[in-house]
Amino acid sequence: MKFLSVFILPLLVTAGISLLSPETTPTGVEIQSSASQLSAKDNFLKYCAGCHGTKMERFAGNTWEAFKAGGDLTGVIRSGLPVLGMPSFEKAFTQAEMKAISDYILEMKDKKEATVAVKFPAVVRSKHQAFRIDTVAKGLDVPWGIAFLPDGDILVTERSGQLFRFSGGKLKAIISGVPEVLALGQGGLMDVVLHPKYKENGWIYISYSKKAPDGVGGNTAIFRAKLKNNQLVEQQELFKAMPNTTSGVHFGCRMVFDDQGYLYFSVGERGEKTNAQTLTNHCGKIHRIFDDGRIPPDNPFVKTPGAMPTIYSFGHRNPQGIDIHPVSRRIYNNEHGPRGGDEINLVGKGNNYGWPVITFGINYDGTIITKETAKAGMEQPVFQWTPSIGPSSMKFVTGNRYPGWKGDILSGSLSFKYLERVRLENGKVTEQEKLLENAGRVRHVTMSPDGYIYVATESPGIVVKLVPVK
Structure with missing residues (x-):
């Protein structure tokens, strides 16, 4: 069963997805x-x-x-x-x-044959952790974000512009009051997160691609609202990226709150490489704001003439994963490279991550973007994937339910249809493992407040829960 009134197949080009390395076709x-x-x-x-x-x-x-x-x-x-x-x-x-x-x-x-349902094994035994896979939501197309309500219900955003509420594995409600989205290419309804003090204030934060006032193009926006009788009320727009553009690619936009209550979020460079190195626009950046949209006075470019004051770091291509390290409490992100050069980065205040001046990737047609992979004043990735996996999101494994994976990074692969586990030790990647192979294009991975891992995939459009077993 499909819950969408209009079915839109994924875009022609998924950001950062590739099968080839830079060395394959140099010119x-x-x-x-x-x-x-x-x-x-x-x-x-x-x-x-x-x-x-x-x-x-x-x-x-x-x-x-x-x-x-x-x-x-x-x-x-x-x-x-x-x-x-x-x-x-x-x-x-x-x-x-x-x-x-x-x-x-x-x-x-x-x-071409229709997509068939994925049949999961009764138990999956990975290198360090055994688990079973329970389907908790189905009938979706491109589920983009997941949030967990205190009563156990799950909110799931659908890229085409709908917000679903699931309970006990069944659709409970389609939430009303969602703003109209710019459903262009990779754009649409994207991430959803709850305020860290949601039980006290009821704020829900949602990112989406918003149409320009004249209806021509648009860009990434973030608003917050409260949920009452399955309707979004008291809506407040907190951020709108500029400039507007008719490009259908590289919107970002993942969000995460840190321990001090700042909201971090990503905006892609919207298919225009030079945006990432220009501080006078919002694109190709990771941003930081207060929970009500105010600008932190110690943001790195607040006093830089012409710079967008929300910018926290720049030189990014299309970051679609962001999370906090469970021990250091520092911000990490992953992002799509072009053909090759997907990255995991340790995000630092005011840092420049180099795109497109430095990259390990090449253009989709095989031509060279730059011969430089390093340059003074630009940060190196903690890790880079070549060929590209199409990293759609990332989450550090926390808690005690998955002792074999504790502290590891889980990253979705849109290109190769698996969930990748990455072990990070002393700032270096020491181990990689493919999980949920051929389960579908992994769009999102997250953890619930009670410590379970949830994964959203497209083709098929489902949300699954990984339940540890002995």
């Missing part, structure tokens, strides 16, 4: 030479599947149908769809190769 000239030796299927799997899926499961619905009706995709392969984040592949393929890829896509899409 456009070398791509031509390499691509010419591959079949249409090989070219699709090598250059396209990282974003569109090996089984072509990730195409933008309306756009896909429009091009399919024309019977030829060579134009979009050649020119790309910049608004949705798809680059041009004119330098990567000859006209004949683009036509062959087009024919292959059209042929295979006609044969």
Whole structure:
């Protein structure tokens, strides 16, 4: 059963998803030479599947149908769809190769089978922890954020713009009063978190892509509201990113409260690389505000002329995971690189994380962004993934329910459809493990107040609970 009034398939290009490393295709000239030796299927799997899926499961619905009706995709392969984040592949393929890829896509899409339900094993025995998988919400498309109410109910945001309330594994209510979202590409209704003192003040914080006043484009926004009779009331907008843009990519936007009650949140650079290094806009940054939207007076750029005062760190591409280390209490984030170069970063006040001046990734068409992976005054990642996994969120494992994973980072993989466990010791990654392989595109991972891990996936759109077993 689908709860959405309109079904929107995932966007043409998912930020930071790739199957190749930077060394694979270092220049456009070398791509031509390499691509010419591959079949249409090989070219699709090598250059396209990282974003569109090996089984072509990730195409933008309306756009896909429009091009399919024309019977030829060579134009979009050649020119790309910049608004949705798809680059041009004119330098990567000859006209004949683009036509062959087009024919292959059209042929295979006609044969595409519907997504089947995932069948989980009775018990999963990973390297350090055994667990079972319980489904607590289903019938979703792109579940983006999860929050836990004191009565045990679960709030789940759906990217298309709906907020669901689940109880006991069943849909209890569709929350009314949600603002209209800019459902463009990767945009929509995104994260949801409760105020640390929710039981006292009732504030719920939600991030979403908001339309510009003139209806042309938009950008990331955050508001807070209270929940009364399954309706959002007393709404207050706390933040709206500028400038507005018609780009459909890199909105961010994860949120986390720290121990002092500051709200940290991420905004992607909206597909415009230079935004990340420019302090006069909100894009490509991690921000910090008080819980009511006020600007902390000790934010690093409050006194910098022209700078956005909410900025806490900059030089980010598209951060979609943010959490607090359980011991040091410092902020960490993960973010999408381009083709290669996804990152985990230790976020520091006023720090520059380098995008696009330094990166371990390359452009989607294989061309070079920069030859620099390090530069004075720019931070190095704690860890980087090449090839890209498409890190959608992150959570440190806390509490005592998962002793084998305590202190580890869990990060979703949109590209390869698994949950990755990363062990961090003395600031270095010492161990990695794939969990929930082929469970679906892992969009979100979080922990409930009673210490259980919850994971939201798309294709299929479900939320699962990992229950430890002996």
